[in-house]
Amino acid sequence: MAKAIAVFNQKGGVGKTTTNINLAAALSTKGYRVLIIDIDPQGNATSGMGLDKNSLKKSIYDCLIEDEDANDVILATSFQNVWVLPANADLAGAEIELANIDHREFRLKKVIDNLKGDYDFMLIDCPPSLGLLTINALTLAQTVLIPIQCEYYALEGVGQLINTITLVKRGLNKALDVEGVILTMFDSRTNLSNQVVDEVVSYFKEKVYQTTIPRNVRLAEAPSYGQSIFEYAENSKGAKAYLDLAEEFLNRQE
Numbered sequence: 235m236a237k238a239i240a241v242f243n244q245k246g247g248v249g250k251t252t253t254n255i256n257l258a259a260a261l262s263t264k265g266y267r268v269l270i271i272d273i274d275p276q277g278n279a280t281s282g283m284g285l286d287k288n289s290l291k292k293s294i295y296d297c298l299i300e301d302e303d304a305n306d307v308i309l310a311t312s313f314q315n316v317w318v319l320p321a322n323a324d325l326a327g328a329e330i331e332l333a334n335i336d337h338r339e340f341r342l343k344k345v346i347d348n349l350k351g352d353y354d355f356m357l358i359d360c361p362p363s364l365g366l367l368t369i370n371a372l373t374l375a376q377t378v379l380i381p382i383q384c385e386y387y388a389l390e391g392v393g394q395l396i397n398t399i400t401l402v403k404r405g406l407n408k409a410l411d412v413e414g415v416i417l418t419m420f421d422s423r424t425n426l427s428n429q430v431v432d433e434v435v436s437y438f439k440e441k442v443y444q445t446t447i448p449r450n451v452r453l454a455e456a457p458s459y460g461q462s463i464f465e466y467a468e469n470s471k472g473a474k475a476y477l478d479l480a481e482e483f484l485n486r487q488e
Contacts, residue, residue, distance in 0.1 A: 238355075256463050268353060272359045284311060369406070392437065
């Protein structure tokens with residue numbers, strides 16, 4: 235069974251979807267089969283992998299609310315080993331609709347339990363909030379991957395995030411743990427970035443990856459073209475960083 239990892243931080247703009255897309259792509263280049271589960275109503279992981287979220291016939295919304303078979307909704311991407319369970323704006327209403335459904339915290343787990351695909355990893359792109367969609371992701375996941383931006387107030391809200399993980403672990407998913415912490419938008423020329431690294435390492439200790447993701451124009455541009463960094467600028471610093479991150483990620487699995 236694939237390892238399910240929720241990529242989550244309730245703060246927006248921390249590189250969550252960028253990490254989801256490019257870690258998946260990097261893992262695929264190493265021969266691993268990855269399913270991206272987009273459970274964010276913005277659908278950025280879907281469009282970031284080159285899929286038109288506005289023309290989807292079915293999405294993860296239909297799986298969660300209408301009991302649609304996920305095997306019929308999953309789409310292939312331009313990467314041989316990466317697939318997407320896509321999302322679009324339909325998902326925005328799911329928070330309200332899920333509230334009236336029995337076992338609402340386990341809907342995503344039920345969807346994924348029926349998958350026939352042979353995947354090594356499932357990366358769940360969570361919304362930047364602590365609502366029912368995120369709770370569903372954390373109930374399914376074995377671990378949580380936390381991107382943290384190297385800027386002021388980097389640790390703001392992290393206590394609440396850890397508290398949420400603890401509550402889910404206590405009541406819904408006893409196996410849940412922190413996979414690791416990724417420092418994003420790192421600029422080695424500034425004292426601030428280095429101070430943030432020290433703060434985050436002090437808080438999370440060995441959970442912090444040694445690989446940092448640099449502030450990189452190419453990384454910021456790639457999603458607007460529906461491409462991973464490896465398609466858009468394979469020789470960029472951003473591409474090298476995500477390959478290094480994938481290597482470190484895999485070493486930790488062992």
